Amino acid sequence: MPSTLTSDPLLQPFRLKSLTLRNRFMSTAHEPAYTVDGMPKDRYRLYHREKAKGGIALTMIGGSSVVAQDSPQAFGNIVLYRDEVVRWLKELTDDVHEHGAAVMIQITHLGRRTSWSTGEWLPVVAPSPVREPAHRTFPKAAEDWDLRRIKAAYADAAERCQAGGLDGLEFEMYGHLLDQFWSPATNRREDDYGGVLENRMRFSLEVLDAVRRRVGPDFLVGCxxxxxxxxxxxxxxxxxxxxxxxxxxxxQVDFLNVIKGHIDTDEALSHVIPGMGARSAPALDFAGEVRAATRFPVFHAARIQDVATARHAVASGKLDMVGMTRAHIADPHIARKVAEGREAEIRPCVGMGYCIDRIYFAGEALCIHNAATGREATMPHEVARSGGPARKVVVIGAGPAGLEAARVAAARGHAVVLFEAADRPGGQVALTAALRRRREIQGVIDWRVAACERDGVALRFNAYAEPADVLAEEPDIVVVATGGLPNTSFLDAGHDLVTTTWDILSGAAKPGERVLLYDDNGGHPGLTAAEYLVEAGSRLEFVSPERVIAPDVGGTNYPAYFRALASRDVAFTLNLRLRSVRRQGNALVASFEDEYGRRTIEKEADQIVVEHGSLPNEDLYFALKPLSTNLGEVDYEALTQDRPQAVRANPAGRFTLWRIGDAVSSRNIHAAVYDALRLLKDV
Incomplete structure (x- = not known):
């Protein structure tokens, strides 16, 4: 890999026993839930191969790969207690090695951090019968025969990892069975495995000894x-x-991978895996203290998102290998771009946590603004230039969808013009960025604008595109990415009396003193507006028709909102559906349907703010539709099977027309950029 920065601390090799790592970049173990039947098959392999192609030194697979049947998968974990895993590990390892990277695996017994009502329906074990709030399981205290069989399971699993060609393994010792023995919070035993620290460490040392005897002295083992x-x-x-x-x-140990914090509640986990708005690298100094105290190789990852922080971590001697795990989900080619002097082109991790939160409510990790991650078999991380003739592409709208369409089309070598009615890019992302804690999300826009500028996209702001403006460009392809407009159509009456979350976040409306916020979206927009309102001093009641608050906001994200709202005594009301709003004197009265009580409930406020998604801003699309060759049609079979679009429904048409993102329906950033990438990558 060529380097223009040979003195860069991040590009220096690091030797770990007999293994030489080519630089200091690593991706720590995490589980993207890409397994099939517990096996790391093609999707898993291609995901890690991409990081190897991108120049990383070490990719750690199998976040919480499980060693025993009574440690069932919590979220797609690799299953190491079946012999068939060796084949899939070998295929992945060979692929990663071919591209110059090392690969290790994390192994564990989850202890109480899983559920008995899955897999083989075996009782969950822990040092003591102390329930974990996050997984809500009541464990049994491990007996002597449990400890014997779990030690053997660890050794068997390690042997399979070695047979799979991996460069090493690490034990998971935070929040799982081994360190559940360490912690006074979870170990209340009175036998040889409880009480003083020496006793609490006994089981983990026995497991380590069993594994080392099985794999021999040369295989790398860390914690x-x-x-x-x-x-x-x-x-x-x-x-x-x-x-x-x-x-x-x-x-018997070759490296330490340091963690600070506990993970048995969502609030606690949100500090171990800090998200948007949290300070950069909050545990880095502590990891450096561990390195100084042990004089031992130390790895660490916790919100080290940018190259400058990573460089400091290594240059200052705090870390030997720096984990940029979520950053590599956003851009698996970080190391190569640093080596080639292209740091400015790295796609930033904006800390949104879409990757980790999705594994729980949607069963797979995805990056909020890199639609190729996890889809390496079909989607490119770097768009190749077209081998065909250059086309003229007109894009309308400079939100995530429009900017991604323009970026991809320009990278293909086409001439691109983008119209945006506002004076700046961003679309709804600019609304989210109005909340101080979430300003990092602007990186989704800034990165795309910079890419468009590098590739010569003509960006025209303050340009409200009419059909004549589009036609004047004589386009071959038109992409309508005009987004949506706030949806208040669900109301039976009072549309003109409500304030939308867009009004609040854009500054078009001043926050009221007594505010009722009705959220029938269930995602980030309602909570973002709520946090903005209380920061402005509003006394807030948050009302939702759901049975929980914001069901589409994941476990690492909602704690930050709730910390902000709890500090301002926000009232929460569930199971009420807003039907209408009327004025009564100087106040507004909201009328709600209580479906369970079969009654109407009224609430009074100075201001009623509503969040109900958006309706497509679609007038331009429908004006252009009869002029297009495809009449706006998208061939879904071709789209989902990774084939170029070839719809020709109107021989008299002048251009191909597609609409994407919220101009189609109210969705999210990932849907918008995925629409754009899979339509434009083959143009």
Whole structure:
């Protein structure tokens, strides 16, 4: 891999026993839930191969790969207790090695951090019968025969990993069975495995010894371990450092991968995996303290999103390998771009947490603004130039959908003109960025604008495109990405009396004193507006027809909202559906249907803010539709099977017409950029 920055600390090799890692970039173990029947098959392999192609030194697969049947998958984990896994590990390893990267795996027994009502329906075990709030399972206290069979399961799993050609493995020791023995919060035993720290460490050392005897002295073995649970009930910093020193001194461990915090609740997890608005690298200094105390190779990852922070982590001697896991989900080619002097072209991780949150409510990790991640078999991370004739492409709208369409078309080598009615790009992303804590989301827009400018897209702002403006460009392809407009059509009456979340976030409406916010979207927009309102000083009641607040906001995201709202005593009301609004004197009265009580409930406020998604801004599309060769039609079979569009429904048409993003229906950023990428990548 060519380098113009040979003195860059991030590009220096690192030797770990007999393995030389080509630079200091790594992706720590995580589970994207790409397994099939518990096996890391083609999708899993291609996802990690892409990082190897992108220049990474070490990719760690199998976040929480499970070693035993009574540690069933919690979210698509690799299953290591079946021999068939060896074949799939070998295929993945060979592919990653071919592109110059090393690959390791994380192995674990989840202990109480899973559910008994899945897999083989076996009881969940833990050191003591202490329930984990996150997974809501009541475990049984592990018996002596449980400990014997789990030790054997660890050794068997490690042997399969070695047979699969992996460069090494790490034990998962934060929130899982091994460190559940360490923590006073979860270990209340009175036998040889409880009480003083030496006893609480006993089981993990026995497992380590069993694994090392099975794989031999040369196979790399590390620990991803919590060194401070940052919790008055849990493992202290002093005991955590003592554990790290003990493990480093065993002679059986080759590296430590440091974690700070605990993960048994969503609120706690949101600090271990910090999201948008959190400070950069909050546990980096602590990881450096562990390295200084142990004088041992230390890895670490926690919101190290940008190259400058990663460079500092290595240059300052805090880390030997720097984990940029979510950053590599956003852009798997970080290392190569750094080596080629192209840091400015790295697609930024904006900290939205769409990747991790999706594994729980949708069964797969996806990046909010890289639609190729997890789809490497069909979607390109870097768009290739077209081998055909250059086309003229006109895009209307500079939100995520329009900018992605323009970026991809320009990267293909086509001449692109983009019209935007506003004076700046962004669309609805600009509304989200109005909340200070979520300003990073602007990176979705800024990165695309920079790419468009590099490839010569003509960006025309303050340009409200009419059909005549589009036709004047004599386009071959027209992409309508005009987005949507706030939807208040669900109301029976009072449309003119309500304020939309768009009004609040754009500054078009001033926040009221007594505000009722009705959220019938269930995603980020309602909570974003709520946080904005309370920051402005509003006394807020948040009302939803759902049985939970914001069901589409995931576990690492909603804690930040709730911290902000709890500090302002926001009232929450569920199971009420807004039907109408009327004026009564100087106040507004909202009329709600209580479907369960079969009654009407009224609530009074100075301002009623509504969030009900958007309706397509579609006038331009329908004006252009009869002039197009495809009459706006998209061949869904071709689209989903990765074939170019070839619809020709109107011989007299002058151009191909597509509409994408919220100009089709109210969705999200990922849907918008995915629409654009899969339509334009073959033009």
């Amino acid at each position: 991803r371990l919590v060194c401070d649970e940052d919790w008055d009930r849990g493992l202290s910093r002093e005991e955590g450092l003592a554990i790290a020193q003990r493990l480093a001194g065993t002679g």
